[in-house]
Amino acid sequence: MRPGMIQAIEESNDLNSTSNIAALRCSKLTKRYNDVTAVDGIDLEVRNGECFGLLGPNGAGKTTTVEILEGLTPADGGLVEILGQSWGAGNDHMLRQRLGVQLQETQLADKLTVEETVRLFRSFYTRGHSVDEVIGLVELEEKRSARVGKLSGGQKQRLAVACALVSDPDILFLDEPTTGLDPQARLKLWGIVEHFGKSGGTTLLTTHYMEEATRLCDRVAIMDHGKVIALGTPAELIESLEADQIVELTTRGELESSTFERLAGVRAVRKKESVLSLTVSDIGAALPALLGEITRQKAELVSLTTHQATLEDVFVSMTGRMLRDG
Amino acid sequence: MAEAGGEFATTAAAARERGARQTRPEGRLSPLVQLTLCRTREFLREPEAVFWVFIFPMLLACALGIAFRNTAPDKARVAIETSESAAGSQRQGNTLGADETARALNQSSSVAAEVMTSEKAAQALRTGRVDLVVRQSAGGFEYRFDPTRPESRMARLTADDSIQRAMGRTDSVAIKDERVTEPGARYIDFLIPGLIGMNLMGSGMWGLGFAVVQARNRKLLKRLAATPMRRSHYLLSFMFSRLLFLVFEVVAVVVFAWLVFGVAVRGSVINLAIIALIGAMAFAGLGLLVASRPKTIEGVSGLMNLVMLPMWLLSGTFFSSARFPAFLQPLIRALPLTALNDSLRAVINEGAPLSVSATALIILIAWSGVSFMVALRLFRWQ
Numbered sequence: 121m122r123p124g125m126i127q128a129i130e131e132s133n134d135l136n137s138t139s140n141i142a143a144l145r146c147s148k149l150t151k152r153y154n155d156v157t158a159v160d161g162i163d164l165e166v167r168n169g170e171c172f173g174l175l176g177p178n179g180a181g182k183t184t185t186v187e188i189l190e191g192l193t194p195a196d197g198g199l200v201e202i203l204g205q206s207w208g209a210g211n212d213h214m215l216r217q218r219l220g221v222q223l224q225e226t227q228l229a230d231k232l233t234v235e236e237t238v239r240l241f242r243s244f245y246t247r248g249h250s251v252d253e254v255i256g257l258v259e260l261e262e263k264r265s266a267r268v269g270k271l272s273g274g275q276k277q278r279l280a281v282a283c284a285l286v287s288d289p290d291i292l293f294l295d296e297p298t299t300g301l302d303p304q305a306r307l308k309l310w311g312i313v314e315h316f317g318k319s320g321g322t323t324l325l326t327t328h329y330m331e332e333a334t335r336l337c338d339r340v341a342i343m344d345h346g347k348v349i350a351l352g353t354p355a356e357l358i359e360s361l362e363a364d365q366i367v368e369l370t371t372r373g374e375l376e377s378s379t380f381e382r383l384a385g386v387r388a389v390r391k392k393e394s395v396l397s398l399t400v401s402d403i404g405a406a407l408p409a410l411l412g413e414i415t416r417q418k419a420e421l422v423s424l425t426t427h428q429a430t431l432e433d434v435f436v437s438m439t440g441r442m443l444r445d446g
Numbered sequence: 447m448a449e450a451g452g453e454f455a456t457t458a459a460a461a462r463e464r465g466a467r468q469t470r471p472e473g474r475l476s477p478l479v480q481l482t483l484c485r486t487r488e489f490l491r492e493p494e495a496v497f498w499v500f501i502f503p504m505l506l507a508c509a510l511g512i513a514f515r516n517t518a519p520d521k522a523r524v525a526i527e528t529s530e531s532a533a534g535s536q537r538q539g540n541t542l543g544a545d546e547t548a549r550a551l552n553q554s555s556s557v558a559a560e561v562m563t564s565e566k567a568a569q570a571l572r573t574g575r576v577d578l579v580v581r582q583s584a585g586g587f588e589y590r591f592d593p594t595r596p597e598s599r600m601a602r603l604t605a606d607d608s609i610q611r612a613m614g615r616t617d618s619v620a621i622k623d624e625r626v627t628e629p630g631a632r633y634i635d636f637l638i639p640g641l642i643g644m645n646l647m648g649s650g651m652w653g654l655g656f657a658v659v660q661a662r663n664r665k666l667l668k669r670l671a672a673t674p675m676r677r678s679h680y681l682l683s684f685m686f687s688r689l690l691f692l693v694f695e696v697v698a699v700v701v702f703a704w705l706v707f708g709v710a711v712r713g714s715v716i717n718l719a720i721i722a723l724i725g726a727m728a729f730a731g732l733g734l735l736v737a738s739r740p741k742t743i744e745g746v747s748g749l750m751n752l753v754m755l756p757m758w759l760l761s762g763t764f765f766s767s768a769r770f771p772a773f774l775q776p777l778i779r780a781l782p783l784t785a786l787n788d789s790l791r792a793v794i795n796e797g798a799p800l801s802v803s804a805t806a807l808i809i810l811i812a813w814s815g816v817s818f819m820v821a822l823r824l825f826r827w828q
Contacts, residue, residue, distance in 0.1 A: 192672055192828065213676075219672070223665060223669050227665065228669075229484065229488055232484055232488060236487065243476065243481075267491075283669075
């Protein structure tokens with residue numbers, strides 16, 4: 121049990137059902153900018169201790185949603201409850217003590233060193249890690265005296281996360297923490313987030329990397345055009361495709377794609393440039409049939425790959441682009 | 447939670463143990479102190495800022511001090527027109543020939559006279575190479591000069607005096623000159639307090655304005671707004687870091703002016719410190735106000751210049767603001783830089799007590815209070 125949660129638990133008068141307590145909850149959340157509805161009636165509940173992912177393309181409303189939850193942007197409508205409290209009810213200061221925030225676009229002061237930056241952020245919180253501890257957590261020990269301006273992208277991002285972790289928060293908000301990072305830097309950041317989760321912290325993460333959501337998140341909400349279009353564990357969402365495998369193939373010679381939809385075990389077909397992509401529920405039945413169809417169309421198979429369906433495929437199917445592309 | 451299986455139980459215990467240590471606040475980390483420290487470091491690590499705040503005023507004082515150094519007063523430059531009617535140098539009734547006039551004038555140490563044709567003389571007067579043209583006329587002399595040029599009026603007086611003596615006028619009483627050049631009345635003495643005032647304005651406004659707008663532009667303000675940091679602490683940290691630099695800024699210019707130009711602080715150094723402090727706060731407030739909304743450096747630069755340019759001109763930094771017409775004076779008096787410059791001059795040049803500058807100091811305090819309050823209201827964190 122994390123110290124910050126004690127109060128919330130006591131308020132609930134039910135010490136045995138800690139897992140049912142929502143760290144964060146919002147309902148019918150809306151936010152409009154002029155004519156654009158950035159957030160369009162979102163209901164979310166992030167459970168205590170879970171890592172929750174908001175998934176979606178750029179402009180889906182992820183950042184606006186997160187900033188409303190962080191108390192940085194006022195909502196036009198709807199309710200927000202963070203650790204059982206609402207913003208603007210006179211407890212904002214106490215609430216902020218318990219949240220750790222990393223914003224998508226923040227550039228920390230270039231002229232300060234890593235240590236100075238962490239020390240500054242540490243000074244805002246009444247409790248939390250020591251400066252040394254948090255620098256250790258994000259593995260920036262060697263860079264502690266380096267100026268922020270001299271850090272690599274991955275190191276800067278780790279420092280940003282360090283500033284969010286410095287209070288050992290109850291809820292950690294990460295807005296696209298790995299966008300623009302190379303795979304190695306991304307792995308390192310994932311490790312930090314996983315470590316935080318293991319110590320019992322709640323994380324709300326936005327990303328447009330499906331792989332990141334699959335690896336880190338207990339549950340994800342897929343967002344598009346300001347709405348949540350799917351919600352569940354990564355496994356549930358993938359299952360909802362009713363597909364085991366995605367088959368992608370290229371051929372020499374044009375293929376008529378519509379005939380593939382009628383094949384046994386094929387649930388959907390789409391064609392993008394020269395690649396034919398099939399969502400397949402029964403690979404055993406589908407593979408011989410589709411090879412037969414290629415031969416029937418007198419085309420020559422150039423390449424064929426299959427992979428387990430991923431959140432990427434879920435996203436493509438959910439946003440309707442599969443139908444349009446097909 | 448605790449019964450939830452091996453690994454989790456251990457980590458939860460670790461978290462709890464850590465939690466116990468966490469409750470100890472790191473006492474030495476006062477947010478206001480940390481914010482002020484960070485501000486100060488950021489400033490010192492910006493070489494350009496250090497140049498503009500510390501080096502530039504000294505260079506400016508040097509350049510102006512040399513340009514306006516007190517030398518022996520320039521001679522009045524007089525052109526004497528060659529007379530066409532009479533044959534040059536012969537005395538004609540109640541007048542002198544051109545060469546004779548020139549000789550008479552050049553006897554005075556404060557006149558440089560030259561004979562030239564009327565055409566050349568007219569051109570020399572027009573282009574400011576001479577201050578006065580002397581021409582013989584029937585029964586006397588004619589002076590041509592521009593009365594709006596002080597040096598022309600001077601030249602007229604000096605030349606007339608020499609000519610009248612040459613024509614035989616005698617002094618009615620004996621006059622003895624005692625020449626004194628006293629530090630305190632020179633241009634450099636006037637200039638140095640003005641430079642200190644201007645520098646306090648510039649570094650206050652630029653220092654705050656740029657840093658705040660840059661932090662907003664880089665979304666750092668938004669990030670800070672997401673912490674429990676008290677917003678007034680952030681703004682106060684700028685005020686405090688200004689105080690640190692204030693000491694160096696003022697001391698640097700005062701010591702420099704004293705060593706190089708012998709400009710002494712006649713009044714109490716404590717009074718000077720109080721005035722500088724109140725002045726710096728006024729401009730820190732104004733800087734915050736100007737920086738409360740703009741999102742870009744370009745935007746804030748324009749606003750800064752809009753605010754500062756009138757004060758550079760009107761507030762008596764390089765020349766006395768008394769030169770502006772009377773109807774502008776109430777406005778000029780109300781400007782913070784005028785109030786600061788006047789107070790600085792009172793203490794540095796005149797050695798006056800603070801009470802003399804009471805009105806000016808109240809004006810400054812009002813500026814800092816009002817602009818800080820308005821800035822707090824207008825301030826945008828994102």
